Amino acid sequence: DTGVSQDPRHKITKRGQNVTFRCDPISEHNRLYWYRQTLGQGPEFLTYFQNEAQLEKSRLLSDRFSAERPKGSFSTLEIQRTEQGDSAMYLCASGPQETQYFGPGTRLLVL
Amino acid sequence: AQSVTQLGSHVSVSEGALVLLRCNYSSSVPPYLFWYVQYPNQGLQLLLKYTSAATLVKGINGFEAEFKKSETSFHLTKPSAHMSDAAEYFCAVTRSEKLTFGTGTRLTIIP
Numbered sequence: 001d002t003g004v005s006q007d008p009r010h011k012i013t014k015r016g017q018n019v020t021f022r023c024d025p026i027s028e029h030n031r032l033y034w035y036r037q038t039l040g041q042g043p044e045f046l047t048y049f050q051n052e053a054q055l056e057k058s059r060l061l062s063d064r065f066s067a068e069r070p071k072g073s074f075s076t077l078e079i080q081r082t083e084q085g086d087s088a089m090y091l092c093a094s095g096p097q098e099t100q101y102f103g104p105g106t107r108l109l110v111l
Numbered sequence: 112a113q114s115v116t117q118l119g120s121h122v123s124v125s126e127g128a129l130v131l132l133r134c135n136y137s138s139s140v141p142p143y144l145f146w147y148v149q150y151p152n153q154g155l156q157l158l159l160k161y162t163s164a165a166t167l168v169k170g171i172n173g174f175e176a177e178f179k180k181s182e183t184s185f186h187l188t189k190p191s192a193h194m195s196d197a198a199e200y201f202c203a204v205t206r207s208e209k210l211t212f213g214t215g216t217r218l219t220i221i222p
Binding site: 004006031033035040041042043044045048055056058091093098099100101102103104105107 | 143145147152153154155156157160162201203205208209210211212213214215
């Protein structure tokens with residue numbers, strides 16, 4: 001069991017640039033989740049997939065955000081035209097059902 | 112809507128003393144409840160979970176939590192604190208696919 005992995009671990013970008021994050025779930029898990037965590041807060045749900053289907057999206061996920069999970073394996077989260085308010089830790093989790101196991105996160109800083 | 116409230120954003124205990132971190136939930140139906148721990152600049156690690164089986168749940172690293180429906184509580188305890196327990200602790204609830212987290216409690220261990 002290699003756990004959930006995320007890449008990159010850190011990303012610094014300039015406002016207006018696009019960024020993409022990758023998440024590789026635990027291989028036997030069919031559910032994959034994305035959360036966002038800002039300083040001093042608990043994680044907030046963004047979206048989740050069951051296999052390749054994106055089944056729920058939070059209102060936090062504006063039009064600038066898009067997530068995919070082709071073939072039901074790894075997932076990508078893209079943020080277009082980044083804003084300073086997008087600076088946060090982006091966490092990915094996977095699970096079989098009701099229990100979620102988190103990756104180490106990608107910390108994004110938008111200058 | 113489900114939610115959790117963590118009482119005390121900061122808790123300090125002496126090494127060897129009892130650890131008690133408080134969590135109260137709000138849910139219209141019996142929920143699934145979780146405690147996660149987060150070390151600096153890392154993702155969340157699952158400590159324990161309640162999924163309507165035994166009300167006293169034992170987790171990793173000597174932690175346990177008791178589900179009390181009458182008090183809508185799910186407090187986390189550990190009989191004897193260790194320096195390595197210093198971290199941020201999050202309580203979370205779910206009845207659907209997404210976790211709803213509390214704002215966290217930062218635990219400091221005094222040598």
